[in-house]
Amino acid sequence: MSAVMPEPTWVALGPIDSIPRLGARVLRRDGGDIAIFRTTDDQVFALLNRCPHKGGPLSEGIVYGRTVACPLHNWCLDLATGQAKAPDEGCAPSFPVRVEDGHVLVSLTPGAD
Amino acid sequence: MQKEKLVLIGNGMAGMRTIEELLRLEPALYDITVFGAEPHPNYNRILLSPVLSGEKTIDEIMLNTRAWYDEHGITLHTGDPVTDIDRKRRIVKSRSGRELPYDRLLLATGSYPFMVPVPGVDLPGVMGYRDIADVDAMIAAARAHQQAVVIGGGLLGLEAAYGLQQQGMDVTVVHLLDTLMERQLDKPAAALLQASLESRGLRFLMQAQTAAIEGTDRVERVRFKDGSAVPADLVVMAVGIRPNIALAQAAGLYCERGIVVDDTMLTYDPRIYAIGECVQHRGQCYGLVAPLFEQAKVCANHLARLGYGRYQGSVTSTKLKVTGIDLFSAGNYQGGEGCEEILFQDPGAGVYKKLVIRDNKLDGAVLYGDTIDGAWFFQLMRQGTDISGLRENLLFGQAHLGDAGHGGQTQAAAMSDDMQVCDCNGVCKGEIVRAITSKGLFTLDDVKLHTKAAASCGSCTGLVEQLLASTLGSDYSAPEAKPLCKCTDYTHDQVRAAIREQHLTSIGAVLQALDWREPDGCHVCRPALNYYLLSAWPNETRDDGQSRFINERAHANIQKDGTYSVIPRIFGGETSPQQLRAIADAADKYQVRTVKITGGQRIDLLGLTKEQLPHIWKDLTDAGFVSGHAYGKALRTVKTCVGSEWCRFGVQNSTKMGIELEELTWGSWTPHKFKMAVSGCPRNCAEATIKDFGVVAIESGWELHVGGNGGVKVRATDVLCRVETPEQVKEYCGAFMQVYREEARYLERTAPWVERVGIAYVKKRVVEDEVGRKALYKRFLESQKLAQVDPWKERATGAEAHEFTSLRQVNA
Structure with missing residues (x-):
């Protein structure tokens, strides 16, 4: 980890409607793909697309509320924090996301927590 | 806004179970106060007998600690019974002088032991058997005295007698009738039980009517009507329980034998619910714990203002908690008019089994000496399964129904503590039993959450339920119908x-x-x-x-590395050089890493990325292929042998039959995956007898089979019927699939579904009812019109493009 926090670089991902409600799309990236989720009420979240359990692609899971169920073994992760629901333990790194004028932007610097 | 006040009178199992269920539904709806007459927090009353016999300690049977009440913001007053309910002002008053208003009141006052009204019943040393104080008194008496008499040869009396004997006393059981446990056992089983208990040193006085209990400062003897007497330093009355309704009666609530409640557990006062052993529901009072839990769920549903739970009475079963004696009884164990009985007796080995059957359904069971199948029989009873197809082997249990493989339910009792029950999560029998007793677990869900057993593939569910049944005895009953998921109570x-x-x-x-x-x-x-x-x-x-699930959304099978596999449909497993070339070309072009022949006679192309899928589908659909649906809860494959076209044994053209069946059924969605096979002769090379729908050619036509499975738990098919023409095969197949589609639960394979509803029912719908069969087949064909649109072709030509492309690619 570097001593100086880099300025967040925001990457534009296009209109929010390109992500299905209760679904996800993927941002391909050398440093690991990022899954971009959209909830029923149009909130958008971003997690590293790797389940902390066995690396399953979270973008392919079923989304409900603020949760995604990993497609490989049904671990359920909180979309905002990436934390696995008890009794499972683990965390997928999350990334800051914002929506401006109906367009989604994600920062490639993982969230502070 | 101030919360409504909920007051619970009775800190026992029924009331606290209701509170726990309520907290699960609505954790913050009420301010909750609990009054308990006993000085303890909530404990597992049904495990008092093991405490008495010294096999468990009091601490081991506690269910909720005081800290638990604090954590959930519940005020608990122990040792302080409520003495008065003022329904007009909606206030309860307790013995210590507490006065508390309520918005909702829950009565769970339980029951008290009935004391036979004979002279001397109030002498020191004469007691009932109900709570921790009674157990303490009995253990203390055992230290100072030798002679114990238990009046009552029912379940509770025998457990008390066994416990006192374990504490070192000489015990005589006095019973009014000539058979023990007459409310659970018929005469032959009762005789076996008595003989076995006698050989352990218990004495029995049968048909003995107690006239008086005699003594000066303390009980000295019990005298009978015929003038005889037995010496006694301790007398335990265990002749029955009576609902505790005094408080409710004093408050003017309508009571008969118990506090009368409706199907929502509401009393005649719309602010007051009642639950447990104190209530009378549809004329019935219950003294076992399983019905109380069903009531608790319904009551909590209404307290949480959901308003749809309904209690409709319970079928109960019993198991005697005397170590080393295996006894199980459920339902109508006596038989009678309109009933048939199936019996097995081996007095030498001490085994007796009786099943009572009414209208082709199991109506009751008594098992002695070998109770391994008790849980299974009980399940058949509660589900009302038509057993006419199982009848010949029913008595010998589930293990004898061609149910090889894990053979689940019959093993639990014989397992040692270190044997693994859950092979997915590595959980042993000992861990599960410890969790059940130490954490006070009662349901399969509890066990899954605390131990992870049965929480993955679910194939050990039967074993875990069996462990619950054998650990909890009469207090466990497999829920008849489970809620669909944690979001609802509906099944x-x-x-x-x-x-x-x-x-x-x-x-x-x-x-x-x-x-x-x-x-x-x-x-x-x-x-x-x-x-x-x-x-x-x-x-x-x-x-x-x-x-x-992703596989059905992406129409391919996700693999552990996140890539996908693609299986084109090859109807009936018959292919051609052109098809194979097209598959080979596609495999080359997309650099498929592994090409594999599947168990269902198809070709699997593994290691494709999601982005590649529409492209390879384009190539495959251009060559004439459609999706193989190898990823779906859908018709998978129809496996065939070469049949009469080539085989010297073949009697019908099984390959053609298989192709026609697959053309008829491909694309259909089903509750779980659905596999078929067609064999060209009874040698059955296509293994049709472990398929959901199997066809075996015979000289005169076709034999149809249903409900087979070759997975975790092998199950051979049941024979449905024989038909003559391929058209008939298709009609029966479509009709069978349609009943399964319309009536089986999601993720229920045909094997457990057929076991649940009974093969006789399936025959009735598909074979005997011709009009019904044709209607089913028609509905099947109707829905197939919409289903047989190839999802690959749609996606190869642009449908659902967002599913197969990324939003963006960055170098970072």
Whole structure:
């Protein structure tokens, strides 16, 4: 980890409607793909697309509320924090996301927590 | 806004179970106060007998500690019984002078032991058997005295007698009738039980009517009507229990034998609910714990203002908690008019089994000496399964029904503590039993949560339920119908009925109409709802891709590294050089890493990225292939042998039959995957007898088989019938699939479904009822018109493009 926090670089991902409600799309990236989720009420979240359990692609899971169920073994992760629901333990790194004028932007610097 | 006040009178199992269920539904709706007459927090009353016999300690049977009450913001007053309910002012008063207003009141006052009204019943040393204080008194008496008399040869009396004997006393059991446990056992079983208990040193005085209990400062003897007497330093009355209704009666609530409640557990006062052994529901009072738990669930549902739970009475079963004696009894164990009995007796080995059958259904059971199948019989009773197809082997249990493989339910009792029960999560029998007793678990869900056993593939569910049954005895009963998921209390069948009756055509409509607890549902219920909607209203429901598991959404099988595999359909398993070339070309072009022949006679192309899928599908569909649906809860494959075209033994053209069946059924969605096979002669090379629908050619036509499975738990098919023509095979096949599609629960394979409803029922629908069969077949063909659109071709030509492309690619 570097001593100086880099300025967040925001990457534009296009209109929010390109992500299905209760679904996800993927941002391909050398440093690991990022899954971009959209909830029923149009909130958008971003997690590293790797389940902390066995690396399953979270973008392919079923989304409900603020949760995604990993497609490989049904671990359920909180979309905002990436934390696995008890009794499972683990965390997928999350990334800051914002929506401006109906367009989604994600920062490639993982969230502070 | 101030919270409503809920007061619970009675800190026992029924009342506290209701509170726990309520907290699960609505954790913050009420300010809750609990009054208990005993000085302890909530404990597991049904484990008092093991405490008395010294096999458990008091601490081991505590259910909720004081800290638990604090954590949940519940005020607990122990050792302080409520003495008065003022229904006008809505206030309860306790013995210590507490006065507390309530908005809702829950009565769970339980029962008290009935003391036979004979002279001397109030002498020191004469007691009932009900609570921790009684157990303490009995253990103390055992230290100072030698002679014990237990009056009452029922379940409780025998457990008390055994416990006192374990504490070192000489015990005589006095019983009014000539058979022990006459409310659970018939005469032969009771005789075996008596002989076995006598050989352990208990004495019995049968048909003995107690006239008086005599003594000066303390009980000295029990005298009988015929003038004889037995010496006694301790007398335990265990002749029955009576609902504790004094408080309710004093408050003017309507009572008969118990406090009368309706199907929502509401008393005649709309602010007051009652639950447990103190209530009378539809004329019945219950003294076992399993019904209380069912009542608790319903009562909590109404306290949480959900308003749809309904208690309709319970079928109960009993198991005697005397170590080393295996005894099980359930339902109508006596038989009688309109009943048939199946009997097995081996007095030498001490085994007796009796099953009572009425209208082809199991109505009751008594098992002595070998109770391994008790849980299974009980399940058949509660589900009302038609047993005419199992009849010949029924008495010998589930292990004798061709149920090889794990053979689940019959092993639990014989297992040692270090044997593994859950092979997925590595959980041993000992861990599960310890968790059940130390954490006070009662349900399969509890065990799953605390131990992870049965929480993955579920194949050990039967074993875990058996462990619950053998650990808890009479206090466990497998829930008849489980809620669909944690978002609702409705069962699969109830949800399905609502979809039909209320004409619900979208997931949103179901969630709203049935008050789902989670606004979006969850990963368990949404796929089920999507299926139920499609099956009920195929023309009106929009298939919701976001509620499908990834394999069905992407029409390929996800692999552990996140790549996908693709299996083109090869009808009946018969291919051609052109087809093989097309597959080989596609495999080359997309650099497929592994090409594999599957168990169902198809070719699997593994290691494709999601982005590649529409492209390889384009190539494959151009060559004439359609999707193989190897990823779906759908018709998978029809496996065939070469049949009469080539084989010197073949009697019919099985390959052609298989191709026609696959052409008829491909594309159909089913509750779980559905596999078929057609064999050209009874040698059955296509293994049709472990398929969901199997066809075996015979000289005169075709023999049809259903309900087979070759997976975790092998099950051979049941024979459905014999037919003559390929047209008939197709009609029966379509009709069978349609009943399965309309009536089986989501993720229920045909094997457990056929076991649940009984092969006789399936025959009735598909074979005997010709009009019904044709109607089923028609509905099947109708829904196939919409289903046989190749999803690969659609996607190869641009449908659902967002599913197969990324949003963006960055170098970072």
